[in-house]
Amino acid sequence: MAHPDLLGSDHGLLLDDASGRIRYMPGAVAAERAQVWFAQLQRIEWHAERREMYGREVDVPRLTASFRLDDPALPAALREAADAVLGLTKLAFNSAGLNLYRDGHDSVAPHNDHLDELQRGYPIALLSLGATRRMTIRAKQPPRRVLNVDLEPGSLLLMSWRTQRHYDHAIPKTRTPVGARISVAFRRRPQGASGAGFYGTNEA
Template sequence: MGQLGLFERGDDVLTDGPLGRVTYTPELIDAARAAAWFDELRERVEWRSERRMMYEREVDVPRLVAGFRLDDANLLAPLREADAAVRAATGVTFSSVGLNFYRDGRDSVAPHNDHLNELRKDKPIALISLGSTRRMTIRAKAPPRRVLHVDLEPGSLLVMSYETQLHYDHGIPKTDESVGPRISLAFRVRVPSDGRANFYR
């Protein structure tokens, strides 16, 4: 199994080709603002826990979640500001933001791709990280199963093209290292729906 090493600061393009494009921009948001956003979202968002079936039993999802439409008139200021920053960086007008709150190294998200039936095929997914740095693993689904590891720093932006969801899985693995809490903001353009779309993903 091939593996690409960790990327140095300033190396923005992690992969670019027929299987999709992934870019990483450190310090899109300055440290003071990223810290202020983290504090406000941690305190003011109505975080919820979820349960899911795994191996024929129901288990707790190992993180807290929340989600919002970006046209919500009551959207919290950090989310409005983050949306504006991501829109300026990508040129894309997103419609929703899903939040994940990783409380410590035991919280995680298993390797997965986004639900393709809910996404616009020509639009990327953009991820802003706040709080502590956590490592994301991006793994090709087919041989050669190359692996990308990137440490998502506070204030950073990761952008994955739609095609990456077809050809790669991504996840945040658990870690035994001592890490603080982290909040991720995942911006997406969703297809028109009957209003029942799961904005928590």
């Protein structure tokens, strides 16, 4: 196993205090494996969503897909990725939310996960595939500490449950030419949580 002490050590810790814990693990998955998953997941059925914002319907600037991990029709690449993340974290996630950022115009606005749609105490594990994109993590309270993390293919970012209370995270648009990226967000949903209505009000 690449990181047997993944959750127990201070390896890759970007934040570890009363506001939560954030851990970045570049190379959690070998580059060739990440590339194969990326190629396979590009071919799943992706959804273009529209969302109401400030009284107008707008395109969500990325494509999305979501799966329960017990879905018998789970794409093979996602099954393998879920098993790898389980091996690394020893955490029994039960859902995967996928984002496909086609290029630098695609983004996700600052938001936090709704805590009632996450099993208390479970982190979110974000697996990155494809192009590297920067994530900005910003504290909600002054002095509004900011963490910028360049999420490389094959990396895993773990954000603890508590961080969702204290920080927003975003993938900003970029003018730098950049290829496609897929993120897979593994979460543990509480029983009965739909996974819909997932974002804060500023999401697009």
